[in-house]
Amino acid sequence: MARITLDHIRHAYGANPVADSDYALREVHHEWNDGGAYALLGPSGCGKTTLLNIISGLLQPSHGRILFDGNDVTEVSTQGRNIAQVFQFPVIYDTMTVYDNLAFPLRNRKVPEAEVDKRVRDMLGIIDLADWADRKARGLTADQKQKISLGRGLVRNDVNAILFDEPLTVIDPHMKWVLRSQLKRIHKQFGFTMVYVTHDQTEALTFADKVVVMYEGEIVQIGTPAELFEKPSHTFVGYFIGSPGMNVLPAQLNERSVVVGSQRMDLNVPPQTKPGDRIELGIRPEFIHLGREGMPVKISRIEDIGRRRIVRAEFEGKPLAIVADENTEIPAEARVSFDPAGINIYANSWRVGGEA
Amino acid sequence: MEKTYNNKAWFFVLPVLLLVLFSAAIPLMTVVNYSVQDTFGNNEFFWAGTGWFTEILNSDRFWAALQRNLLFSVIILALEIPLGIFIALNMPKKGLGVPVCLVLMSLPLLIPWNVVGTIWQVFGRVDIGLLGRTLAILGIDYNYVRDPLDAWVTVIVMDVWHWTSLVVLLCYAGLVSIPDAYYQAAKIDGASRWSVFRFIQLPKMKRVLLIAVLLRFMDSFMIYTEPFVVTGGGPGNSTTFLSIDLVKMAVGQFDLGPAAAMSIVYFLIILLMSWIFYTVMTSSDKDA
Numbered sequence: 001m002a003r004i005t006l007d008h009i010r011h012a013y014g015a016n017p018v019a020d021s022d023y024a025l026r027e028v029h030h031e032w033n034d035g036g037a038y039a040l041l042g043p044s045g046c047g048k049t050t051l052l053n054i055i056s057g058l059l060q061p062s063h064g065r066i067l068f069d070g071n072d073v074t075e076v077s078t079q080g081r082n083i084a085q086v087f088q089f090p091v092i093y094d095t096m097t098v099y100d101n102l103a104f105p106l107r108n109r110k111v112p113e114a115e116v117d118k119r120v121r122d123m124l125g126i127i128d129l130a131d132w133a134d135r136k137a138r139g140l141t142a143d144q145k146q147k148i149s150l151g152r153g154l155v156r157n158d159v160n161a162i163l164f165d166e167p168l169t170v171i172d173p174h175m176k177w178v179l180r181s182q183l184k185r186i187h188k189q190f191g192f193t194m195v196y197v198t199h200d201q202t203e204a205l206t207f208a209d210k211v212v213v214m215y216e217g218e219i220v221q222i223g224t225p226a227e228l229f230e231k232p233s234h235t236f237v238g239y240f241i242g243s244p245g246m247n248v249l250p251a252q253l254n255e256r257s258v259v260v261g262s263q264r265m266d267l268n269v270p271p272q273t274k275p276g277d278r279i280e281l282g283i284r285p286e287f288i289h290l291g292r293e294g295m296p297v298k299i300s301r302i303e304d305i306g307r308r309r310i311v312r313a314e315f316e317g318k319p320l321a322i323v324a325d326e327n328t329e330i331p332a333e334a335r336v337s338f339d340p341a342g343i344n345i346y347a348n349s350w351r352v353g354g355e356a
Numbered sequence: 357m358e359k360t361y362n363n364k365a366w367f368f369v370l371p372v373l374l375l376v377l378f379s380a381a382i383p384l385m386t387v388v389n390y391s392v393q394d395t396f397g398n399n400e401f402f403w404a405g406t407g408w409f410t411e412i413l414n415s416d417r418f419w420a421a422l423q424r425n426l427l428f429s430v431i432i433l434a435l436e437i438p439l440g441i442f443i444a445l446n447m448p449k450k451g452l453g454v455p456v457c458l459v460l461m462s463l464p465l466l467i468p469w470n471v472v473g474t475i476w477q478v479f480g481r482v483d484i485g486l487l488g489r490t491l492a493i494l495g496i497d498y499n500y501v502r503d504p505l506d507a508w509v510t511v512i513v514m515d516v517w518h519w520t521s522l523v524v525l526l527c528y529a530g531l532v533s534i535p536d537a538y539y540q541a542a543k544i545d546g547a548s549r550w551s552v553f554r555f556i557q558l559p560k561m562k563r564v565l566l567i568a569v570l571l572r573f574m575d576s577f578m579i580y581t582e583p584f585v586v587t588g589g590g591p592g593n594s595t596t597f598l599s600i601d602l603v604k605m606a607v608g609q610f611d612l613g614p615a616a617a618m619s620i621v622y623f624l625i626i627l628l629m630s631w632i633f634y635t636v637m638t639s640s641d642k643d644a
Contacts, residue, residue, distance in 0.1 A: 058540050085544045087537045087540065104551075108547055
């Protein structure tokens with residue numbers, strides 16, 4: 001187990017990167033604490049897998065260093081780094097039995113056979129495949145194959161970190177819950193550093209203590225699920241986390257108040273901005289109160305999602321999503337008020353302040 | 357939609373059945389016809405029963421040719437399959453090297469068989485051939501016309517040169533279909549180069565290897581053109597394989613009856629051997 005430091009890592013797949021857009025990973029400078037459970041969240045193509053492969057040594061970064069507990073391992077091979085990694089699609093060794101599949105990484109590392117047997121039996125119990133131990137791994141379902149892949153990563157108890165690259169993509173929804181909670185339990189039990197890549201926010205928020213949100217090759221925010229929800233530091237985070245995502249409205253700052261269209265809201269602390277910055281106001285649908293008081297909106301559509309309703313409306317000519325309880329009365333002449341605690345101000349997409 | 361059950365689907369396979377009938381079944385039946393009759397010309401035929409078969413199966417000449425042919429096929433498989441796998445493993449997987457290698461590999465396969473024979477026939481000649489002359493200058497006693505061993509070596513090297521590419525191309529196709537994730541997972545699991553070959557590459561190549569082994573066995577067991585051009589079956593009978601012997605018997609001596617009987621025995625041997633290969637190589641699929 002180790003503390004993993006990414007020291008100004010940049011990576012480009014092309015030969016001669018010049019512009020920022022040539023880089024799959026623009027610049028990542030970050031430290032993963034020993035024993036932490038992290039989720040790496042972001043849309044497809046944002047560099048999550050690249051970052052993971054750089055940590056495990058499958059890729060050499062174009063620039064920067066990787067340190068495990070302060071030791072530079074940038075030049076160390078995958079095997080030397082002692083990292084476990086589980087891939088998006090199951091990788092199994094068809095010709096081996098389920099048991100031998102799990103024993104494979106241990107035997108390659110010359111673990112004594114008695115120890116191998118003990119750990120493989122334990123792992124078979126955890127992934128619930130004990131009855132299948134002597135079956136050939138070929139011909140199993142995708143679920144079972146992915147459990148074997150997971151098991152091969154988890155069976156090694158001396159790894160520096162375990163990396164998961166969207167490991168539950170091919171798993172049935174009900175099984176996802178079971179496996180995810182097992183992963184959490186294993187994390188508590190053994191205290192591995194775990195990095196879990198996903199583009200599913202529910203998965204990220206339930207698995208991790210800290211969520212790292214990536215966007216276009218950069219880390220845009222690192223925080224607890226609550227921080228990501230309440231204070232998204234980039235409009236992308238606001239949009240990506242939460243369902244529906246945060247409303248982002250073009251705005252102007254006027255000393256101690258923010259102006260959207262013809263509406264003005266007072267701010268307690270005026271944010272620091274430079275002239276010429278593109279100012280936006282972000283507010284989550286959950287922080288908007290719908291009623292007869294406040295600013296006028298035009299309701300265009302109401303979506304019923306069970307206990308709550310999503311009201312799609314038009315506010316100062318811009319679309320606005322509002323989350324309302326199922327019992328909320330929706331008046332014909334609807335008006336809204338913004339909860340001051342939910343207001344975030346963005347300059348050029350980055351958060352500069354809020355909380356009116 | 358309601359599914360209908362009747363036998364109309366047979367009409368769809370009828371053209372293929374007709375084609376197979378004319379291209380395979382009918383010619384084969386004429387051979388069967390010859391094999392049980394005797395003729396003295398004038399299109400007069402007499403019933404001979406199983407006489408020709410008894411004669412063939414009791415002839416030393418047939419068994420000697422069969423032994424030579426089996427030995428030849430075993431050597432060919434033992435050389436071409438491992439060599440083909442080895443070359444395929446070392447071929448580039450991306451970049452400009454890929455088309456270059458593929459074209460180079462395909463070249464021997466594109467040359468007509470009798471031309472391959474002629475190339476090697478000239479190549480190996482002691483008086484003017486590049487290979488034969490070079491060996492002679494180096495003081496190595498090599499003469500495929502006189503020495504049976506030299507004749508065998510020439511025919512085998514020629515076949516390896518001609519057909520290893522086929523094994524390479526088939527194996528290569530199997531190799532490039534392996535997703536990168538397998539190699540990455542193997543690295544993570546700390547697998548050695550040998551383990552990667554044994555547990556990832558070989559299993560993925562198994563199906564194409566089966567095809568390669570079957571094709572190379574059948575082809576080498578039926579080999580005719582190239583040794584005929586190079587050695588003519590000699591010196592003596594040392595490179596007279598089954599098909600060369602068969603042609604000598606049917607066309608050279610015009611013994612239609614024994615030749616037909618031998619054809620059928622020959623055909624059954626190939627069928628049997630192919631079935632054995634196929635059964636053995638696919639048997640491990642079933643325990644899954």
